[in-house]
Amino acid sequence: MNPLLFPSYLLFFLLTFSASSASETEFKIKIPRLSPTGAGLTVDELQTSSLSSSSLSADYKTFYFTQTLDHFNYRPESYTTFKQRYVINSKYWGGSKSNAPIFVYFGAEAPLDGDLRIIGFLSDNAIQFKALLLYIEHRYYGKSIPFGSRKEALKNPSTLGYFNSAQAIADYAAVILHVKKKLKAEKAPVIVIGGSYGGMLASWFRLKYPHIALGALASSAPILYFDDITPQNGYYSIATKDFREVSENCYQIIRKSWSEIDKVTARHNGLSTLSKKFRTCKPLKESSELKDYLDSMYSVAAQYNRPPKYPVTQVCAGIDGAPVGSNILDKIFAGVVSYRGNKSCYVNEPQNVSETSVGWRWQTCSEMVIIIGRNN
Template identity: 40%
Template structure:
């Protein structure tokens, strides 16, 4: 890596051309980050105040004494003072207002619990930039982008709020988060049980790390979603990759694909064809994540149960030509990218939501958030691609000048050995591919798993909807029951006597 100015062109080139490990990371980055694009109910107006808290850049060393302003949002309309509970959202890798607007569950239960809502932004995302515009300038400035530093931010912020806000000194805190935010929620309770009374970790893949779960399970679940949503749907997607290879082998075939899929930028060569397949792969994964039972907006509008709609175009029984098959694939893709018919063309870079958000998570994945994924083309509907840690490490080193620590998350957070902890709910949707790395069984009486068979990615955290399946309604009711139990436990706990 060059010294001095960050080489954005080289970084973009690596992300664009790599069909291996960093493609998977970039994909995951976009999947996690774009959760903020989900629409929320306009029937439930929300009001909050925005504040900024002076945080240390480095909580664990003493040489770097710089500070930055961490943004957080507060809604205390229903808070019952003194001692009313605090529901604390552990911010994801994105602008905190996205998650504030989309975590309807806490807004709907705040009045019933008499709770204050606090949404804390994760460092290096949104407006919480430790070094301002230089935060992403090079690896030296990115060095403080870790989950441990973020958790320490949350702990310091909460301690300050409880000590300075009248009536909050005895307020029990429950952490809530979804996806990476859910991982942080669980880890927050594990690392700071003196601050957090309990945690709801929704769709939190805390075991999606080396040696903990099979690397192919994520894509296997994506495939299962398509297999049960339409006849031969997964089988025909599996066949489509070879069809793309065949058709894209000629200049006329590349032009046909560009026209058939209404691409804004025509495919010109084999590298473009590889990028095109990556784009389609991501499309199918996105659909699995947001296969919600009602119309939703995930960067673009989607129908109810969108995979079922997609699979109507992919139900071929007999053998069809490559061109016929890919015509069906193009119609299916347009369900995701052009459901309203308002797009004149499809942009294969449309899924990128901002270079900083994607680069931020890519850096985290290149250091401590090492999440292996692989495909075999048999148990899943994708082209075979092995997980190659060395190649992944080399690409990270070329991009950032750092190498990942594959075992660090297990060491820092306990891996599968977490039975000593308590008061954490792990909720997972049966349709969500991230459940592959989630906790899907009870570990103890207070480390509990809630499964939502008809649920996609953290459906339980979204606003309630008339089309919600009974399983998610039951999950939310059970989560609320646990919240009440934890709040009661915290209030009954005796104060620790002061030392003489």
């Protein structure tokens, strides 16, 4: 997910500044040791091939930092290191003597490459503030893999135990301090930025390391979704509201469709009937396959309901525009086609296993347990 695709004036953000004025940049920074080995101030290795993207500007330079595996323990294995990727764009920077800020983007549950290609928020604002742009990749994603390979890093609980948010933001702290020292920009104020999970990291970083970050901008970050602070059906209540605002008829058809799926399933050859009606890529084994697919489609449409396509409107246009005489499930399928396009098959399509699907599964089961519920 990339909420930072939105223009700055549309961002829903959390911005927390220190009690000091933002213009007060002459403060002294005395940083405690962040890990058993301290900050790994070694010479970086410049990645001359950049990010294998011809569309990416030459202004983005890729480096690797020798990162500590475990920032919080002093066991022998804690001192193990790995290479962590970070990217710098100094095109707009006012220089180390100007006290211009450093905007730091926190990579999240994906390789850094994709974010660099599509997130323009930092560069758009760097011009005005003469900021240095620093992008840091999250451990266990992309090129920032401990233990030498993804296979080894994800091998068992002992290697996966270092794959968590606390270690990640400690990584970010070490990289930020390293870059500031390397560029002789120790007095430059730092604003950390992220979206969704990355936004959660940004807000937690500001709380954990206030001596490093002057402020944090957390876009669409569900930091209140823990400890029953937010109703568990909160997300779906908003998604429902989105559909209902577009079309009451569309909302009612979707609402009725769940029980209709159950009715058809209960009939003789019911799953076969549903498989044909929804043109599934493989015969349905249970109705939950179809329900999960539709659930995901509606929630994603609501999440990314922005111009020019307005996905919620796309779905409802298909449902509301179904031919006269269409039954409830015919209309739902029309919504699927309207949203997904005319494809050879739907629902249980072949999936490519991505780093995000593997890594985020571990994170959501081990630490980021955000229970999203729904009701009738």
